[in-house]
Amino acid sequence: MDLNTHIAGVGRYLPKRVIDNETLAAELGVTPQAIFERSGVISRHRADPEETSSMMAARAAEEALADAGIEAKDLDLILNASGLPEQAIPDMAPLIQRHLGLSASGIPSFSIHSTCLSFLSAVEVASAFIQLGRFKRVLICSSEIPSAGLNRAEIKTAGLLGDAAAAVVLTPSPEGSASRIHSIGFSTYSEGAYLTQVPGGGTRLHPMKPEAKPEDGYFQMQGYAVLQMALRYGPEAFERIWPGLSRGLGDIEVAITHQPSAAGMEGFAHFFGRERLVVTLPKLGNCVAASIPATLYEAVSTGRLKRGQRALMVGTGAGLSIGGIVFTY
């Protein structure tokens, strides 16, 4: 069943500070070339202390609201869709609401978390609400500061991850518009649950426990094992997104993917070809849940994705989950 979802506005906030491979190489004590070879990233943004995750989300949201021609106070729902929290409690959605000057508004605000797929899960939730007529103007924000937990001894992740925020405003499709979601599919295979992880930050290795170490907050990624699992389960999971997708894009004109790593992008190219892929990895890095909406922003703002075109948003996330949405922009 098609869902009556319209991407009314998009926004993005990139931290002011850009870290190129030369700068990072000096920090890590390696060569710029080694960083590029292991990550596929040329430069990435890094948040300064005043650029908190909720502040970045709100700045991206303001651009998305302006793009949609909607005022913040007229929102019906605010969804935070980020993999990394700003703090454990409260969830980040109220913190974003607060940065938007809506702290007495009562606008319902909550968070959705499926790591790198959080944005797509939130689009699924928002679209169900919009289809039912329950909410009409929904803000979704993904904002990530993975640089807070970089393991500087591990070139691959330290070079790979980038900070960014991106946001969309979703509404019902206006009269005469072709905007629709055609299909949504998610698959979770928890045999890969610990292949990508931040083991700390929760009750298992709570900082008050004697066995807890600051390093529990490192982002850990067994990239090759993730890629192997994604290639194994990809065909089945892609067919759940859109029949035929495991054999190629068909009439889908643009593919907006998560930007997991150079190897991960090769994996997407293997299934979808190179030509229709939108790539932000070299200049933004892997921005966790913000990668997909930041790449959507790139596609829209550069004219790669135009109104009426059919597109795919797709990714893999810790879990291991594979999910995607086929839509007309």
Added chain:
Amino acid sequence: MDLNTHIAGVGRYLPKRVIDNETLAAELGVTPQAIFERSGVISRHRADPEETSSMMAARAAEEALADAGIEAKDLDLILNASGLPEQAIPDMAPLIQRHLGLSASGIPSFSIHSTCLSFLSAVEVASAFIQLGRFKRVLICSSEIPSAGLNRAEIKTAGLLGDAAAAVVLTPSPEGSASRIHSIGFSTYSEGAYLTQVPGGGTRLHPMKPEAKPEDGYFQMQGYAVLQMALRYGPEAFERIWPGLSRGLGDIEVAITHQPSAAGMEGFAHFFGRERLVVTLPKLGNCVAASIPATLYEAVSTGRLKRGQRALMVGTGAGLSIGGIVFTY
């Protein structure tokens, strides 16, 4: 618009170890009486190391599945709806899927977080999916181990919080059943965002930062300020849940509330009267997001809530959010 949601099964898991006020008083160096006076709690459960949050969730889920007569492999969606994560990444939903023996199943699994209201937010999301026919058998688990971050210098929270997990299985309402959701309302007022918080566990006070302290993982609650805000915004928020609710329960027969504290329960009694309130605070404590489904379990398993009766689930959560659902069980 009514939503076609049926609570097909309920389950609960309480950690084996029970900590009564005498035991806790000896730990904290205070009197049992002081603990009771500040919290309203007589005893609470505390998870041992092998009782992880995802394991507890899965045990509660197994009871809910058996109650519903549904096999785990036939689930369409698994939602984790907890305030406290087990670890930052992945979110807890895949970890629950794994404990249910579904690690190669592909069943989509993600998390919803609105602190103490996470369960109600997840019921709202699941109900939208069920109403659209997108998913038919949805598992929701709330599992909390607040004892991992107790500030033992603060009698009030150390005495108040309890560990617990609870789960429900939701399906479309069967032929001939009166089960329905009649109304859902959530309101978030982020001026109270920092009144209840765990400041650590995220990027703001990441453990690798020099200013981070293990104590950032403490559960902090300015109970009186929360209560004041809840009383101020309650009438407006309650009217959004169900017209007339700010003036009392009307024809709603049972009120299943979050169990925030003795003072918080007095607040609910102020609006709804004492007679129809289901109270689990004295024996379970405040179990964060698990309080509402654990109290629902209590109501169903003791016969307080029977099929065909109209009930309210309602609570306040960090954010500050106030939310509720009126349904026929």
